[in-house]
Amino acid sequence: MIVVLFGPPGSGKGTQAGLLTGALGVPHISTGELLRAEAAAGTPLGRQVASMLAAGELVPDELIERVLERRLRAPDAERGAILDGYPRTVPQARALDALLAASGRRVDVVVALDVDFRTLIGRLERRAAEQHRPDDNPASIAERLREYHELTEPVLDHYRQQGVPVLVVDGSGDVDAVHRRIVEALESALGHR
Ligand code: AMP
Numbered sequence: 001m002i003v004v005l006f007g008p009p010g011s012g013k014g015t016q017a018g019l020l021t022g023a024l025g026v027p028h029i030s031t032g033e034l035l036r037a038e039a040a041a042g043t044p045l046g047r048q049v050a051s052m053l054a055a056g057e058l059v060p061d062e063l064i065e066r067v068l069e070r071r072l073r074a075p076d077a078e079r080g081a082i083l084d085g086y087p088r089t090v091p092q093a094r095a096l097d098a099l100l101a102a103s104g105r106r107v108d109v110v111v112a113l114d115v116d117f118r119t120l121i122g123r124l125e126r127r128a129a130e131q132h133r134p135d136d137n138p139a140s141i142a143e144r145l146r147e148y149h150e151l152t153e154p155v156l157d158h159y160r161q162q163g164v165p166v167l168v169v170d171g172s173g174d175v176d177a178v179h180r181r182i183v184e185a186l187e188s189a190l191g192h193r
Pocket residue numbers: 009030031032033035052053056057058059060064084085086087088092135144
């Protein structure tokens with residue numbers, strides 16, 4: 001079961017992926033978290049990406065593809081994964097398709113969280129105050145929203161063209177309500193597995 005959790009920065013992907021992990025029994029893989037951990041540990045990769053993370057710039061496709069591939073090979077991801085923050089570009093989506101096809105798998109479903117712009121900005125500002133992520137500053141937030149619009153939104157059409165179900169779920173309101181909407185959408189699209 002490969003679920004892509006899709007949505008703009010601040011749409012609640014990380015929170016919802018964490019809740020879905022329990023419901024689906026597959027790990028939550030956040031490429032942003034993987035990169036932040038590398039940067040915090042000061043690995044060569046982490047040093048390479050630290051300034052891009054802080055500026056809210058996407059890291060190069062080849063680099064993030066390697067990070068994702070390594071993580072998907074781990075034994076806990078054999079039964080599937082909830083992907084949060086990947087793919088973020090059409091080339092990344094193609095790379096993921098090829099990677100999964102090599103082990104006879106595919107993206108089963110895309111859950112796209114829909115949140116209006118003002119709510120997103122409010123959530124990102126609140127997270128900036130609470131979590132001190134280096135990229136939750138006004139310039140980086142603007143850059144990440146611009147990238148989302150230009151480079152990431154086209155990924156939805158890529159999946160629609162492939163015939164992968166794309167479930168658009170209202171991501172506004174409280175965390176539990178959004179979680180329930182996601183679970184209901186998955187159940188009605190895929191049935192109980
Ligand atoms: P996130 O935690 O998903 O908001 O990601 C934080 C940052 O990590 C992004 O602003 C990018 O700098 C980097 N990043 C995470 N995932 C990707 C990806 N799939 N492609 C490129 N950069 C990424």
